[in-house]
Amino acid sequence: MPLTDKPGASEEMISVLIGRWAVASAPKLMRTLLGSCVGVVLYDRLGKIGGMAHIVLPSSRGSTDQPGKYADTAIPGLIEEMERTAGRKLRTRLSAKIFGGASMFQGGASIDIGRSNQTAVEQILADLGVAVIARDMGGETGRRLTFSTVTGIVAVRIPGGADYEL
Template sequence: MPNDPAAPEVTVAIGRWAVVAAPARVRTLLGSCVGVALHDRAARVGGLAHVVLPDSRGDLDQPGKYADTAIPALIADIERVIRGKASGRLVAKLAGGASMFATGAENPARNIGRLNQDAVEAILAALRIPILARDLGGEGGRNMTLDPATGKVWIRSPGGQGREI
């Protein structure tokens, strides 16, 4: 887990995102949603988006809810904090995307966790943001915490040990 237990933590709600600078950390709780952690090592700034659904289909009312709107919004906020372009400096770590419902395990077309994973990975690839680590899939939820001082991401499943990805 993070070295400084006294560092402030920002909790990201479902369908939202947040950007923090070190020493603060950012965290969220995930099930079928995908957590997208973006980190700028040089600036010691990072952000976390809690993606609920893969595609906004043009709905701009809740940009944090959808992969296609949350990731650009997260990048824009990181660039506001660092006061410049983050192009070529961002790296990603992903978690979540669990198959939380029986229909998802039986029918891949209805597995929202997998659809979220695929959408997030495609968007990051199109933006040329490398994915350094993944903790995706499975059948259970997990907590995700990003420390922008180091770029480390910790994952903890309920009842399980924390681990770094």
């Protein structure tokens, strides 16, 4: 079943803002808009619990003010919240899909940040034992993600391009 722009009555849409994360159980949908940031989507297929983080920078360097902004604080925080929601440890059941890291401006900070974010996210997920099963990274345009906690599918829309699903 393709994901649509307009959720049904039972499919509440949760918007994940930049530098934040969110956790939801089926049948909710989650959405975020990415540019050079990286979107991390975690899914527990058995429990149908999903999580999405919109990560801005690779490392918090010890800062605790905005844990959702940094890969090294957002990913562990997201997993903890998913485990609280499930009431059990989930790490071995989770799979990850990662998106974003595009660069619009030639030579701008976003090129390096996009790559650094991807490297950090992949390393942290590997350290936590979470398999990355899909990647849609780089390019020059933003992405709109719509994630179904029912199916685990992420629909991607890019401006002027065809929609696709991962």
